[in-house]
Amino acid sequence: MLWPIFVSLIAILGAAAYQRIRKSTIHRHGGDKLCYGPGTLPVLGNALKFLQPRHLLFDWFVHCQRKYGKETFGISIPTLPSGVVINDPAILEYVLRNESTITKGEFFRRRSWDLFGHGIINSDGELWKTQRKAGLKFFTGANLDTLIEDVLPNAYMEIRAVLLEAAGSGQSLDLEATLLDLTTAVVGRMAYDMSISASSPFSRAFDYASDQTGRRFQNPLYLITELFVGSKFRSSLAEVKKFGREIVWNAKVNRDERKPEASFSGFGSLVNSLMDAFDDDPNLTADAALNFLSAGRDTTAQSLTWTFYSLMRHPSALAILRKEADSTFAQSPPDHKSDKEEHSDTLIKLSVANLQPTNLPHAMSIFNESLRLYPPVPFEIKQCQVDTMLPDGTFLPKGSIIIWCIWAMNRSPSAWGDDADSFRPERWLTNPATSKDGHDETAKLITKSAFEFPVFNGGPRSCLGKKMAELMACWVLVQMWSEFDFEEITGTQGAEKERRSKNSLTLPMEGGLPCYVRLRAREREEEK
Numbered sequence: 001m002l003w004p005i006f007v008s009l010i011a012i013l014g015a016a017a018y019q020r021i022r023k024s025t026i027h028r029h030g031g032d033k034l035c036y037g038p039g040t041l042p043v044l045g046n047a048l049k050f051l052q053p054r055h056l057l058f059d060w061f062v063h064c065q066r067k068y069g070k071e072t073f074g075i076s077i078p079t080l081p082s083g084v085v086i087n088d089p090a091i092l093e094y095v096l097r098n099e100s101t102i103t104k105g106e107f108f109r110r111r112s113w114d115l116f117g118h119g120i121i122n123s124d125g126e127l128w129k130t131q132r133k134a135g136l137k138f139f140t141g142a143n144l145d146t147l148i149e150d151v152l153p154n155a156y157m158e159i160r161a162v163l164l165e166a167a168g169s170g171q172s173l174d175l176e177a178t179l180l181d182l183t184t185a186v187v188g189r190m191a192y193d194m195s196i197s198a199s200s201p202f203s204r205a206f207d208y209a210s211d212q213t214g215r216r217f218q219n220p221l222y223l224i225t226e227l228f229v230g231s232k233f234r235s236s237l238a239e240v241k242k243f244g245r246e247i248v249w250n251a252k253v254n255r256d257e258r259k260p261e262a263s264f265s266g267f268g269s270l271v272n273s274l275m276d277a278f279d280d281d282p283n284l285t286a287d288a289a290l291n292f293l294s295a296g297r298d299t300t301a302q303s304l305t306w307t308f309y310s311l312m313r314h315p316s317a318l319a320i321l322r323k324e325a326d327s328t329f330a331q332s333p334p335d336h337k338s339d340k341e342e343h344s345d346t347l348i349k350l351s352v353a354n355l356q357p358t359n360l361p362h363a364m365s366i367f368n369e370s371l372r373l374y375p376p377v378p379f380e381i382k383q384c385q386v387d388t389m390l391p392d393g394t395f396l397p398k399g400s401i402i403i404w405c406i407w408a409m410n411r412s413p414s415a416w417g418d419d420a421d422s423f424r425p426e427r428w429l430t431n432p433a434t435s436k437d438g439h440d441e442t443a444k445l446i447t448k449s450a451f452e453f454p455v456f457n458g459g460p461r462s463c464l465g466k467k468m469a470e471l472m473a474c475w476v477l478v479q480m481w482s483e484f485d486f487e488e489i490t491g492t493q494g495a496e497k498e499r500r501s502k503n504s505l506t507l508p509m510e511g512g513l514p515c516y517v518r519l520r521a522r523e524r525e526e527e528k
Contacts, residue, residue, distance in 0.1 A: 105383025
């Protein structure tokens with residue numbers, strides 16, 4: 001029964017591929033025909049590569065980067081616009097700075113529309129500018145102070161109770177889920193004046209919808225396949241949209257009733273800025289709010305997960321982090337011999353001022369190195385709105401797509417050295433040597449341009465929440481590793497096997513990060 005459909009799909013693919021390959025001859029590089037990625041097939045082009053599991057696709061992009069270096073190369077997938085992959089930071093800078101002519105485009109928007117709608121992730125032009133201005137009103141210094149001194153400590157106390165319970169019982173927990181609980185609570189309270197749980201129906205629905213949306217970029221026939229297997233996806237999208245409406249309704253109630261407890265003193269929620277920007281239009285506000293929620297909670301939680309994972313596998317880096325935190329904040333060690341109920345020492349008093357990279361260069365270098373190896377958004381795609389000539393002479397006709405794989409760019413030996421695949425935080429420090437106590441106050445953090453290290457995007461679309469994410473990361477690293485030990489549960493795969501990400505628009509860890517939690521064993525550290 002399915003054979004006629006299968007034969008028809010093959011015919012469609014063949015015809016589309018022929019047209020795409022024929023059109024691709026207009027891609028030129030200095031007058032010569034553009035080369036295509038290894039393994040490009042007649043008719044099918046690179047389609048089979050994109051149907052691979054995600055970790056194999058990452059490997060292919062890394063292989064291409066090391067084969068071609070900074071050279072732009074072509075990519076061809078049946079039914080999709082012809083396009084290129086870029087690896088040169090100078091070309092990436094050109095692409096990101098030309099926001100008016102190289103945009104998100106219909107290729108991206110068509111696949112992500114059901115999830116992101118009119119939100120900032122999906123928009124261009126005036127709609128994008130309006131949301132960015134609203135975001136700028138939210139990401140202020142006053143709000144950062146509130147985050148670090150009020151919202152984050154309160155949210156962490158609930159997470160801390162879970163960690164203490166796990167430490168006392170000896171039961172394992174999923175550290176990725178725990179960190180997602182934390183970032184969901186923080187972003188919900190800061191941005192929307194709401195209590196949001198990572199285990200809520202909305203969160204589960206959003207995670208599934210993000211997974212399925214990510215698959216659309218690998219499956220050129222998603223419109224057909226979703227007719228047969230898309231019912232759960234559609235119900236998840238409905239749940240997400242429902243929650244978006246709840247965000248707006250809650251904000252309107254708080255505003256209309258003028259509840260003094262609806263906002264923290266000294267900061268205005270993001271949703272209020274969005275309502276002002278869109279004159280209380282509920283649909284636009286809901287889409288924009290959901291976009292900022294996704295960008296804030298998912299990417300931060302995933303970045304922290306991969307950082308904790310890296311520290312568990314690199315105890316020397318963990319030792320340096322702890323010694324830096326101990327010497328910088330001089331906290332008193334908790335009494336591990338007391339009962340759990342008596343283990344109630346206060347949190348380390350942290351502020352925006354003492355979380356700056358000048359005070360915690362090693363902590364920030366660890367976070368940057370984890371972001372380098374495990375970028376929370378591993379791919380980016382844009383589309384040419386006019387005929388475009390890239391700085392290296394590559395000609396792209398209107399409608400062409402431009403892809404850059406941040407995962408591969410961040411593992412380039414020419415940019416990061418022969419050990420580009422290794423976790424080595426000291427590459428981010430001007431003076432990586434450490435003193436006998438493991439802490440060198442002369443070490444300074446090396447900064448990279450947004451085009452050399454494009455984890456937070458660049459140009460007009462540079463990430464509004466970068467500073468907030470960095471502050472949260474340093475806060476969490478200092479607080480959690482100062483009090484707890486985490487041991488990865490490797491199972492049968494063994495510690496030598498690198499964990500993978502599951503399919504998504506971002507970089508969640510496949511299977512989560514199962515760990516044992518223990519109170520920090522300072523005695524063993526001193527013996528070493």
